[in-house]
Amino acid sequence: MNSERKTLGQLALRTVIQLLFMAYAASLIYPFIWMLINSLKSNQEFFMDIWSLPKEWRWDNYASAWSSANIGKYFFNSVWMTAIGTFTSVMCAAMPAYVVAKYKFKGSNIVYALAIVGFLIPTVGTFGPWYLLMQQLGLFNPLGVMLGYAGGIGFNMIILYSFFKGISWEYAEAAFMDGAGHFRVFLLIMLPLARGGIVAVCIFAVIGIWNDYFQPFILLQDTSQYTIAVGLANLVEVQKYSANYTVLFAAMWIAVLPILIAYLFLQEKLISGFAMGGLKG
Incomplete structure (x- = not known):
């Protein structure tokens, strides 16, 4: 009798929790539907x-948003910046992650420690020096944005470090015996073996770069170079005076749709990739 009551209690608790999560999910989905x-x-x-x-x-609101509101131009700017930024950010993280994980040298632990310590430094505290550096280097342009995404020591490196750490070094030794060099081993053997982590980090980078507002807003001074995040913010300011909100909503849907589709189809790879990296680390 007690076991039956316990089972019913657990079932009731589980049902309540599921209903709460469903209500929470509905609260997240409803704004998009609206x-x-x-x-x-x-x-x-x-x-x-x-x-x-x-x-x-x-x-036709979507056609108006695409052409007259310049969302089409902003969209393609985001596409090429996201593609290049994702490639550079992942590769610039994969190379130091591989070296630190597989090659023993003086200071390797310091490099990894610096990547961890970087999370403890408030991002707001670096805005002033970062702005002055970009100004002095004349990087208030797309090149400056791309260089900002190419930072190798950070979150991506820590995730990929865990993957490379879990790969057996015997694969590399076999390749070295066949005459392969270090870069060839990294490119043709280690990267494919770490593809789970590479895919997960790529998805994370795509979402982050596509939605990034701060760097493009600061560094892109020509409106024709705006990304879709900055373009939408500019469009919001324009619509305060023209009050053409339906076109604004259409532009917002154009902006979020690629990321929603990517996440829906690749969420399992993203979650499993990070989980595998955490277990290996």
């Missing part, structure tokens, strides 16, 4: 009732 519904209304209809379904589905 934004989608209102992006398909006319501006007049939006101000009449922000909660109703569209009487006429205005798909």
